[in-house]
Amino acid sequence: MKDDIKLIHKTVHDSLEEYGKRGLFNGIRGIYVNGNPEYHINWHYHREIILRLIDNDRLIVENILPNIHHYRNMENNFRKFVDKFSSADMVAHRRIDREKLSIAVKDNGENTGIECRVIDEDIRYAISSILDVVHSIFLEFIPDGPYYEYQVQELGLDQDSIRLG
Numbered sequence: 001m002k003d004d005i006k007l008i009h010k011t012v013h014d015s016l017e018e019y020g021k022r023g024l025f026n027g028i029r030g031i032y033v034n035g036n037p038e039y040h041i042n043w044h045y046h047r048e049i050i051l052r053l054i055d056n057d058r059l060i061v062e063n064i065l066p067n068i069h070h071y072r073n074m075e076n077n078f079r080k081f082v083d084k085f086s087s088a089d090m091v092a093h094r095r096i097d098r099e100k101l102s103i104a105v106k107d108n109g110e111n112t113g114i115e116c117r118v119i120d121e122d123i124r125y126a127i128s129s130i131l132d133v134v135h136s137i138f139l140e141f142i143p144d145g146p147y148y149e150y151q152v153q154e155l156g157l158d159q160d161s162i163r164l165g
Contacts, residue, residue, distance in 0.1 A: 008056045011123045064134060077145060078137075086102075100119055101129055115130070
């Protein structure tokens with residue numbers, strides 16, 4: 001059992017390191033909290049996003065979108081956006097297989113994140129899937145929605161750095 005846990009933790013660590021080496025993150029640091037690995041990832045908008053592995057079958061990504069409940073319809077739209085990754089409407093290569101992984105929005109009041117449960121023990125699939133969803137939040141959900149004010153107020157978008165044309 002202890003060897004299985006070590007293998008799961010190593011798999012999470014190695015998967016995240018691999019994505020970091022490919023340039024997906026700006027930086028990553030791992031620590032242990034109560035025996036569970038926790039990764040602090042410097043990612044979009046140079047914000048620290050926290051990924052936790054809990055009980056070896058739950059991944060929680062926190063601090064993705066702060067204060068979305070202050071912005072009209074944003075929380076509801078965000079839930080729909082995350083849900084579509086498990087829907088038949090999502091293209092097959094991006095769709096989350098419900099027999100392998102369940103995914104849901106996790107809201108603690110101030111910071112909204114994502115929680116997923118690994119159903120079939122394929123932790124690499126879970127890491128890949130959850131990172132795809134988080135990446136899509138910043139490359140599709142935020143810029144494609146009416147969230148410019150949110151980007152400036154909550155994510156620290158520098159208005160002077162925007163170039164048109």
